[in-house]
Amino acid sequence: xxxxxxxxxxxxxxxxxxxxxxxxxxxxxxxxxxxxxxxxxxxxxxxxxxxxxxxxxxxxxxxxxxxxxxxxxxxxxxxxxxxxxxxxxxxxxxxxxxxxxxxxxxxxxxxxxxxxxxxxxxxxxxxxxxxxxxxxxxxxxxxxxxxxxxxxxxxxxxxxxxxxxxxxxxxxxxxxxxxxxxxxxxxxxxxxxxxxxxxxxxxxxxxxxxxxxxxxxxxxxxxxxxxxxxxxxxxxxxxxxxxxxx
Amino acid sequence: xxxxxxxxxxxxxxxxxxxxxxxxxxxxxxxxxxxxxxxxxxxxxxxxxxxxxxxxxxxxxxxxxxxxxxxxxxxxxxxxxxxxxxxxxxxxxxxxxxxxxxxxxxxxxxxxxxxxxxxxxxxxxxxxxxxxxxxxxxxxxxxxxxxxxxxxxxxxxxxxxxxxxxxxxxxxxxxxxxxxxxxxxxxxxxxxxxxxxxxxxxxxxxxxxxxxxxxxxxxxxxxxxxxxxxxxxxxxxxxxxxxxxxxxxxxxxxxxxxxxxxxxxxxxxxxxxxxxxxxxxxxxxxxxxxxxxxxxxxxxxxxxxxxxxxxxxxxxxxxxxxxxxxxxxxxxxxxxxxxxxxxxxxxxxxxxxxxxxxxxxxxxxxxxxxxxxxxxxxxxxxxxxxxxxxxxxxxxxxxxxxxxxxxxxxxxxxxxxxxxxxxxxxxxxxxxxxxx
Numbered sequence: 001x002x003x004x005x006x007x008x009x010x011x012x013x014x015x016x017x018x019x020x021x022x023x024x025x026x027x028x029x030x031x032x033x034x035x036x037x038x039x040x041x042x043x044x045x046x047x048x049x050x051x052x053x054x055x056x057x058x059x060x061x062x063x064x065x066x067x068x069x070x071x072x073x074x075x076x077x078x079x080x081x082x083x084x085x086x087x088x089x090x091x092x093x094x095x096x097x098x099x100x101x102x103x104x105x106x107x108x109x110x111x112x113x114x115x116x117x118x119x120x121x122x123x124x125x126x127x128x129x130x131x132x133x134x135x136x137x138x139x140x141x142x143x144x145x146x147x148x149x150x151x152x153x154x155x156x157x158x159x160x161x162x163x164x165x166x167x168x169x170x171x172x173x174x175x176x177x178x179x180x181x182x183x184x185x186x187x188x189x190x191x192x193x194x195x196x197x198x199x200x201x202x203x204x205x206x207x208x209x210x211x212x213x214x215x216x217x218x219x220x221x222x223x224x225x226x227x228x229x230x231x232x233x234x235x236x237x238x239x240x241x242x243x244x245x246x
Numbered sequence: 247x248x249x250x251x252x253x254x255x256x257x258x259x260x261x262x263x264x265x266x267x268x269x270x271x272x273x274x275x276x277x278x279x280x281x282x283x284x285x286x287x288x289x290x291x292x293x294x295x296x297x298x299x300x301x302x303x304x305x306x307x308x309x310x311x312x313x314x315x316x317x318x319x320x321x322x323x324x325x326x327x328x329x330x331x332x333x334x335x336x337x338x339x340x341x342x343x344x345x346x347x348x349x350x351x352x353x354x355x356x357x358x359x360x361x362x363x364x365x366x367x368x369x370x371x372x373x374x375x376x377x378x379x380x381x382x383x384x385x386x387x388x389x390x391x392x393x394x395x396x397x398x399x400x401x402x403x404x405x406x407x408x409x410x411x412x413x414x415x416x417x418x419x420x421x422x423x424x425x426x427x428x429x430x431x432x433x434x435x436x437x438x439x440x441x442x443x444x445x446x447x448x449x450x451x452x453x454x455x456x457x458x459x460x461x462x463x464x465x466x467x468x469x470x471x472x473x474x475x476x477x478x479x480x481x482x483x484x485x486x487x488x489x490x491x492x493x494x495x496x497x498x499x500x501x502x503x504x505x506x507x508x509x510x511x512x513x514x515x516x517x518x519x520x521x522x523x524x525x526x527x528x529x530x531x532x533x534x535x536x537x538x539x540x541x542x543x544x545x546x547x548x549x550x551x552x553x554x555x556x557x558x559x560x561x562x563x564x565x566x567x568x569x570x571x572x573x574x575x576x577x578x579x580x581x582x583x584x585x586x587x588x589x590x591x592x593x594x595x596x597x598x599x600x601x602x603x604x605x606x607x608x609x610x611x612x613x614x615x616x617x618x619x620x621x622x623x624x625x626x627x628x629x630x631x632x633x634x635x636x637x638x639x640x641x642x643x644x645x646x647x648x649x650x651x652x653x654x655x656x657x658x659x660x661x662x663x664x665x666x667x668x669x670x671x672x673x674x675x676x677x678x679x680x681x682x
Contacts, residue, residue: 040269040270043316047317048316
């Protein structure tokens with residue numbers, strides 16, 4: 001039985017992961033913004049076999065609440081074996097180009113809030129000397145694409161932060177896993193014209209995440225073929241990349 | 247390019263534009279937006295209806311697959327309440343380890359609870375347990391801006407109209423069903439091949455009442471003396487064993503070939519082989535539940551094998567008194583046409599009455615088979631329809647893309663009651679075709 005903290009617990013990938021953990025009989029501490037969605041998710045997970053499900057309503061952008069949330073999680077779980085950071089949003093790139101306030105808010109949503117949370121959680125995990133911090137970044141963080149560079153830059157920040165944190169916490173027995181999903185069929189990507197062949201179901205991505213956590217994978221591309229795609233994308237030279245409309 | 251959804255048969259070729267909902271609370275607003283912009287809509291689940299009953303008249307569907315949460319479960323009594331988008335596959339994965347099974351299951355587990363209610367599906371145990379509706383206790387319905395809980399005693403009219411109501415009475419948000427207790431996940435079954443239709447009826451009469459499940463495959467190409475030869479199967483939940491589930495690896499048809507892979511040559515070879523590999527004597531075996539109930543689920547997206555033009559399923563039920571005389575006629579017409587598919591299923595239906603207004607089964611025999619879509623089908627279906635009409639039988643709306651208005655209204659006299667209770671925000675291509 002694992003004790004698991006999930007931030008952004010009502011997101012598509014988080015729910016799919018939580019269902020797998022619930023079926024294993026884990027105890028879950030779920031954090032999300034909207035009470036009603038959180039309650040429906042919690043009840044579903046209880047009935048699917050979770051040993052216990054605790055709720056905490058919080059906006060990940062509310063930094064002062066982070067420490068309070070951690071206290072509540074520790075009071076409920078005593079120790080955290082896995083923390084999954086799964087909140088986020090998909091910004092409208094063209095709107096962000098016209099509105100600096102929106103751009104910065106979206107960056108905060110996807111990067112600053114995660115960095116703040118990870119800072120608080122890292123110290124707890126450092127004291128525990130065990131556990132895994134699993135963070136959902138994105139393949140989008142590997143290149144700044146003209147169609148999605150606000151999201152990309154935020155995820156790049158998260159990936160780099162995780163890489164450094166992984167090296168810091170490795171020495172004390174704590175694992176940090178960077179998760180880089182490709183296109184996943186979740187509410188966040190609904191309405192986008194994504195290529196069907198590349199579109200993965202959240203259940204598949206969740207299976208790979210849960211397995212990756214068990215195997216202590218450092219950087220998880222999910223579905224796995226994205227490792228190959230990104231190898232190619234990373235190696236497109238700048239002189240060509242700037243001419244593309246990816 | 248935006249996402250387009252089709253019915254399982256990919257015929258008619260009417261792409262549906264989805265609006266997705268992942269939470270019950272989103273439903274009223276999205277519904278209102280769709281109705282304002284397009285007049286009406288229809289809920290879309292897994293798209294396993296074959297013809298046009300799951301296609302919105304407006305081409306704009308409300309996709310509710312994301313409503314897949316459990317709401318309440320009584321594991322002692324075997325009562326489960328879940329959101330309507332939950333698939334039977336996901337449900338089975340949760341209930342089997344706890345010693346429960348679906349009381350009625352159709353031939354695929356890739357359907358939603360809401361779809362099972364809306365089409366009042368039935369399975370291999372119709373002779374024992376009736377249809378899915380016989381096991382529904384209540385459901386939540388969003389209808390004309392109002393949330394209603396419906397059961398045999400609350401909103402009884404809407405309850406009856408929604409069971410088999412093709413999703414037209416309102417949006418089914420959640421469903422509560424009674425489950426069937428099991429001791430093991432495996433199935434004890436007996437199988438035997440038969441040489442002609444009369445043997446099927448003899449086997450069915452001798453064995454059905456002793457077993458929970460009964461079904462037969464029929465070689466739709468066999469002619470002359472062999473007409474109606476096939477393979478008969480009866481089964482029961484194993485009385486002892488493990489509740490573990492073996493998840494079978496699944497293959498997928500990766501793309502749609504330009505023409506149908508199912509043609510008279512491939513079909514003849516397959517049917518011959520399939521009939522030959524089954525024992526000539528009644529043989530007892532034990533097997534996993536998935537291949538027993540859902541043989542085709544192993545091949546994901548098998549509908550693609552029929553090529554771009556898709557296919558139609560013809561499923562009719564013939565009343566008890568006429569079935570033995572009319573079925574050979576039907577099979578003869580089909581065999582002469584040389585079309586048809588390897589999926590040809592015969593099933594005796596029992597006399598348990600469904601509480602649903604527009605339920606398909608009746609005491610008698612049901613025949614289902616798939617045909618690759620081609621222009622000549624219309625002629626064949628006209629001939630088959632005449633035989634079904636003459637025998638007093640009827641066709642299954644969930645499988646249909648061709649039934650005439652007159653045949654529908656004759657076979658389902660309660661349709662006017664359903665029309666009176668239909669939510670004007672909802673309409674399907676099927677309903678428009680057979681009622682106006």
